[in-house]
Each structure stands twice: as structure tokens, then as C-alpha cells.
Amino acid sequence: MNFTKIFLCLPTRYTTFTALKGKAIMTKLNELKKHLKRGKVYRRTELTKWSKSVDRHLEMLLEDGTLQKLSQGLYYYPKESAFGAIPPEEEALVRSFLKDDRFLLTSLNLYNSLGVGTTQLYNIRTVYNHKRNGEFQLGGQKFSFHVKHHFPKKLTLEFLLVDLVNNLQKLAEDQEEVLKNVSSKVQTMDTKKLEDSVLEYGNAKAKKILLPLMNRKEQLKHAS
Structure with a gap:
């Protein structure tokens, strides 16, 4: 058995697996985004209807600027104007x-x-x-x-x-x-x-x- 060949293939397989996993996460994230409406305030518990990994998705949505954290467990999807994001009502x-x-x-x-x-x-x-x-x-x-x-x-x-x-x-x-x-x-x-x-x-x-x-x-x- 050629262990060297198997060992060399492992990084490629790991990279492929990681890429597929990352793609799946992004797909789920995009599905969650479809439910969000601009100008609306969301509680964390509301988002669990559309996500099984809500904490991970929240972290990503905050990082990419989709959501703003208002307080513990409370998030806002801002409306946009020519002057920037409009604060929540x-x-x-x-x-x-x-x-x-x-x-x-x-x-x-x-x-x-x-x-x-x-x-x-x-x-x-x-x-x-x-x-x-x-x-x-x-x-x-x-x-x-x-x-x-x-x-x-x-x-x-x-x-x-x-x-x-x-x-x-x-x-x-x-x-x-x-x-x-x-x-x-x-x-x-x-x-x-x-x-x-x-x-x-x-x-x-x-x-x-x-x-x-x-x-x-x-x-x-x-x-x-």
C-alpha cells in the first residue's frame, strides 16, 4: 500500500470537504437572509425559525453588516437611504x-x-x-x-x-x-x-x- 500517496491526497480531500461545508453554511445563510425585511427589529428567538445554527449565522450577519446589534438578543436590519442606514423606529x-x-x-x-x-x-x-x-x-x-x-x-x-x-x-x-x-x-x-x-x-x-x-x-x- 502506498501510504505516501494516501497521505498526499488527504490535504486535497480535507480542502474539498471544508469548501463544501463552507458552501453549505453560505447557502443556509442566504436562505435566512431571504426572510429578513429592512427596517425590522428581530429577537434572536425569532431567527431560530429560519436557522438551526442561529448563533453562527448571527455572527456572520453582524460581521458582513447585514444586521446591527441593538442590545442583548435584539437585532436590526437597517433601511438604507442616500445618507446611510436609517435608525430603527x-x-x-x-x-x-x-x-x-x-x-x-x-x-x-x-x-x-x-x-x-x-x-x-x-x-x-x-x-x-x-x-x-x-x-x-x-x-x-x-x-x-x-x-x-x-x-x-x-x-x-x-x-x-x-x-x-x-x-x-x-x-x-x-x-x-x-x-x-x-x-x-x-x-x-x-x-x-x-x-x-x-x-x-x-x-x-x-x-x-x-x-x-x-x-x-x-x-x-x-x-x-
Whole structure:
């Protein structure tokens, strides 16, 4: 038996085997890519539907720039524009993180639209939800998650005012001055809608402050 000949053939066979294995991996990777949609955020667990070697494929997708890692177990397939990759939409980011559609995305910055004297800007978004508490960094953005039993599906002017009073201690502005402006703001708002929001979403402090203001408004209305 010519052992030298067999030995010389081994590298060629090994190279062929490695090439075939590499080709199979790339084929599976390309099959996985076909399922990905630009602009969508994916959890690692979602990708297991299309890959039996998800960790290896994730490593390759991150390396070739197909996916971006947003946080542990969370990935983004970016949309492209003439100016480069477009960041993920905040709602898509939060939805994938929570694995739930029931949340309200807001910010202390939105209080500035009420005209009650708040002007400070904050670099963190607030997420009311039914699952998670705590601060998390997702895709380079800071989110503060708060479990709350009741919150509206969409932001309203009334909810924002109630939410401001709920979070008065978090504001950088003078609280007494803000409350004076809140008192004036209440006079211009729909009493029924505001009352519903206070009763549904207000904490004890918000109810103590806002309900008397609305009662006073109604008393003045009937007295005139």
C-alpha cells in the first residue's frame, strides 16, 4: 500500500470537504437572509425559525453588516437611504423588546407642548407597559420602562397634563410655578375629558391637585 500517496491526497480531500461545508453554511445563510425585511427589529428567538445554527449565522450577519446589534438578543436590519442606514423606529424597537403591542411611548419633553412653563429637554424616553420596569439602552437610545395598569392607547392632551402632575418631582423647573400654569391650563380644557383622564390615570397627588381645580372651574362657570 502506498501510504505516501494516501497521505498526499488527504490535504486535497480535507480542502474539498471544508469548501463544501463552507458552501453549505453560505447557502443556509442566504436562505435566512431571504426572510429578513429592512427596517425590522428581530429577537434572536425569532431567527431560530429560519436557522438551526442561529448563533453562527448571527455572527456572520453582524460581521458582513447585514444586521446591527441593538442590545442583548435584539437585532436590526437597517433601511438604507442616500445618507446611510436609517435608525430603527422607536415603536418597532420597543415592541420587539417587550414582545408586546400594549405600551405607550412618551417623553417628559412632550410636556413642553402644553404651554405650562416647562422647557427642559431630556434624553430618555418613557415607556408605559404591562411587563417591564427599569432603564434600558436599546440601539443607542435610553428608555425608562414603567409597569402601569392603565394608560391610553394614544397620547392625548388630557393625559399629558395628568402625566405631568404625576411626574412633577422629576421636572427641572420650579414646581410651584409649573402648578400655577397648570391651574390656568385647566381653565381652557374640556372638563369632562380631563376629569376622565384624572380619574383613570392620575395618582393620588394628581387627583388631589387637579380635581379641585376642575370643580372650581365648574363653580365659576355656573356662577357667571
